[in-house]
Amino acid sequence: MNKTSTLVECDTMVEEEIIRRAVQGDLDCFNQLVELYQRPVYNLCLRMLSDSGAADDAAQETFISAYRAICRFRGGSFKAWLFRIASNACYDQLRALRRRRTTPLDDLTLEMESPLPTPEDCAIRHEMGEEIKRALDALPHEQRLAVILRDIEGLDYTEIAQAIGCSLGTVKSRINRGRAGLRDILRHRRELLT
Amino acid sequence: MFRKKNECDKIKEMLSPYIDGELAVSDVCKVEGHVAECEACRAELDSLSETVGLLRQVGMVEPPRSFTIAGPVPARRSMPLPAYAALRAASAFATLLLAFVFIADASGAFGGADGTVLNWSDQDRGSLCSSVTEPGINESDVSSADYLSANESAEGVGIGTGSSVEKSSTWPVLQLEIGLSVAAVALAGASVFFRRRSRMAGVRVEIDDEASR
DSSP states (O other): OOHHHHHHHHHHHHHHHHHHHHHTTOHHHHHHHHHHHHHHHHHHHHHHHOOHHHHHHHHHHHHHHHHHHGGGOOSSOHHHHHHHHHHHHHHHHHHHHHHHTOOOSSOOOOOBOOSOOOHHHHHHHHHHHHHHHHHHHHSOHHHHHHHIIIIISOOOHHHHHHHHTSOHHHHHHHHHHHHHHHHHHHHTTHHHHO | OHHHHHHHHHHHHHHHHHHTTOSOHHHHHHHHHHHHHOHHHHHHHHHHHHHHHHHTTBOOOOOSSOOOOOSSOOOOSSOOHHHHHHHHHHHHHHHHHHHHHHHHHHTTTTOOTTSOOSSOOHHHHHHHHHHHSOTTOOGGGOOHHHHHHHHHHSTTOOOOSTTOOSSOOSSOHHHHHHHHHHHHHHHHHHHHHHHHHHHHTTOOTTHHHHHTO
16 A cells, blocks of 8 residues: 555545544534635536635535535535535526526636746746636536536545435536537637647 | 438438438438438538538637636625525425315314314215214204204304304404415415526526536
8 A cells, every 4th residue: 555545645634533523513623624625516506606706606606505414414424415415406506596697797717727827828828827717607507506516526426326316327417518519619719729 | 212312311310410421320321322312311411511610610719707716706696595495395385284274174174072063064064964963863953953052052052043153252263264374375486586586697596406417
């Protein structure tokens, strides 16, 4: 067994202990989980909603709902469980946004990661991020959620099935269709893909 | 050619799981074998891989603030689940009861112990007639005049002509029907209102239970 896998196992054991204590009602332990997961949860909400204010609300609602429900957490992937609550919070926010029919004031742009942050790279990355954001926004909600969970949040298919609340077959289908849709939308920007 | 197209469609459905390493070994061999021969599927695989590569370069944004919970969480804004369930059950019960009363009323089951009914019409005459005549006498043997005299002599029963009612029944059927209708509509309306309110508040009533499954 190598050193990296031992460290991962240690982290998993520590997290399981924190979850166990949080389930018993320890607020400090729950807040440790919040600190651990607030970045991926906020990013999921941001990618789904494209509105930083709504994403902030959805993320806060996610953790409040999770705190209320954690006593009923019955094991399995905590991340997938939390993302399911976050997905529901996002759908609620999407409904609210649709009712209000507002356009986000802050035009969020996805920033691309690059090891070479020259000005030219920054401009290209900014443009690329903008195109991907528009393409993601054009996808149906279910496909967008599946693609974000897989390609941006890095969940495996089983965790995605748990987070979305559907079968593995549906997950595969949504990811496949979502990626193909994105590819088609981005195709006219062929230079981004070459 | 048709067979070939079907095979390509099947392979295309497996391309994303193939990229993610989520395919069984036998399917991996199938995909690799097909892609080596089929140019269209190879192009599809390449373009999907490039799209995935782009998506995976998307950076994570730091949250603008911490979402830690400072103290006790305020009470849920939506209606608690047991109360909501009770409201729905009461609504269903009122509707069923209303349906029962309607059916019973239509079939004339609200005749009192002394043979009174609220709504009497020519159609009801036969059944009422049999209830006021002595056992053993056929309906056909009782003429309208006999019928009226028999009813007039019956204590506590007053019958007018046609479909009018002279005396109120011991069963306030109409009031019961109106009351139940109002109750059913009010309960159903309250259920819908609280359901919508809980959604607008951003908290779905069943979210916690669903998520914790």
